[in-house]
Amino acid sequence: MSKSIAIIGGGNLGISIAEGLLAGGFTEASKITVTRRNITLLQPLQQKGIRVTDNNPVAAKDADVVLLAVKPFQVKEVLREIAGVITPDKIVVSVVTGVSIPELAAELPSGVPVFRAMPNTAIAIRESMTCIAFHKAGKPQVDLVMEIFTQLGRVAMIDEQLMDAATVLGACGTAYAMRYIRANIQGGIEIGFDAATASLIAAQTVKGAAELLLLKGTHPEYEIDKVTTPKGCTIAGLNEMEHQGFSSSLIKGISASFGKIQKG
Numbered sequence: 001m002s003k004s005i006a007i008i009g010g011g012n013l014g015i016s017i018a019e020g021l022l023a024g025g026f027t028e029a030s031k032i033t034v035t036r037r038n039i040t041l042l043q044p045l046q047q048k049g050i051r052v053t054d055n056n057p058v059a060a061k062d063a064d065v066v067l068l069a070v071k072p073f074q075v076k077e078v079l080r081e082i083a084g085v086i087t088p089d090k091i092v093v094s095v096v097t098g099v100s101i102p103e104l105a106a107e108l109p110s111g112v113p114v115f116r117a118m119p120n121t122a123i124a125i126r127e128s129m130t131c132i133a134f135h136k137a138g139k140p141q142v143d144l145v146m147e148i149f150t151q152l153g154r155v156a157m158i159d160e161q162l163m164d165a166a167t168v169l170g171a172c173g174t175a176y177a178m179r180y181i182r183a184n185i186q187g188g189i190e191i192g193f194d195a196a197t198a199s200l201i202a203a204q205t206v207k208g209a210a211e212l213l214l215l216k217g218t219h220p221e222y223e224i225d226k227v228t229t230p231k232g233c234t235i236a237g238l239n240e241m242e243h244q245g246f247s248s249s250l251i252k253g254i255s256a257s258f259g260k261i262q263k264g
């Protein structure tokens with residue numbers, strides 16, 4: 001029998017996860033419930049057969065897996081609201097940034113398996129990178145959480161101490177990649193393309209470059225060597241980008257995001 005899942009917090013990420021679960025066939029639409037205080041904004045999900053409600057305890061009581069997708073400052077209040085219906089046969093998965101497993105578990109009855117997962121918004125099209133951490137859980141619970149997220153993209157099991165780093169590289173990373181692609185589009189328009197053609201070329205080129213690494217397991221510099229003709233235009237452009245601080249600005253940006261999470 002397929003498992004039921006309650007997504008507490010139907011915002012950007014919660015909606016994306018519900019869409020991804022539905023597209024991946026993890027469970028039928030009627031076994032997915034999404035909560036939000038203003039449920040009129042969840043109508044598109046409701047039209048697909050997903051249950052929507054503003055009642056978190058009712059949603060959590062009916063679910064095998066309770067997935068927390070509210071903002072960090074909202075999560076403790078939500079946990080206090082649902083703690084009474086969370087029994088040890090359920091699994092709690094939090095995608096909330098910066099709230100640790102011990103902090104989450106402290107609000108719940110003892111013995112409830114608690115996982116943290118850090119996906120990104122490409123989960124809506126089942127192309128997420130999701131990092132997962134847990135402290136105490138049995139094999140069936142770990143297998144179920146892995147099953148959910150492997151249907152939604154790629155998964156890495158990590159120590160919880162790397163969760164902030166995973167948030168930056170994997171979740172914020174979607175925004176960094178979009179900005180890189182946008183800059184390519186702006187450059188492409190300047191050298192002659194219309195916006196739509198520049199967008200297609202930029203996005204598919206980045207997708208192809210990423211697939212080369214994922215499928216072949218090669219190092220980026222090995223693939224770059226194949227593109228850089230001696231005295232050619234690629235190396236001229238790459239070197240100018242580096243003179244302007246390209247790699248350095250990315251590394252500094254990643255460090256700034258990481259510093260922001262760690263400061264809280």
Ligand SMILES: NC(=O)C1=CN([C@@H]2O[C@H](COP(=O)(O)OP(=O)(O)OC[C@H]3O[C@@H](n4cnc5c(N)ncnc54)[C@H](O)[C@@H]3O)[C@@H](O)[C@H]2O)C=CC1
Nearest residue numbers: 009010011012013035036037069070071072095096097171
């Ligand atoms: N957006 C992203 O790319 C990622 C976000 N995250 C984390 O996921 C969490 C959610 O992020 P977003 O979806 O971007 O935020 P969001 O603000 O779009 O979504 C949060 C949703 O929770 C709802 N909500 C607030 N209080 C509630 C309550 N008491 N009961 C039910 N629903 C309630 C809000 O109305 C809102 O729709 C955050 O903790 C964030 O750090 C993690 C990875 C990626």
Ligand SMILES: O=C(O)[C@@H]1CCC=N1
Nearest residue numbers: 097167168171172173
């Ligand atoms: O910007 C944020 O705080 C969240 C965490 C990862 C993506 N969005």
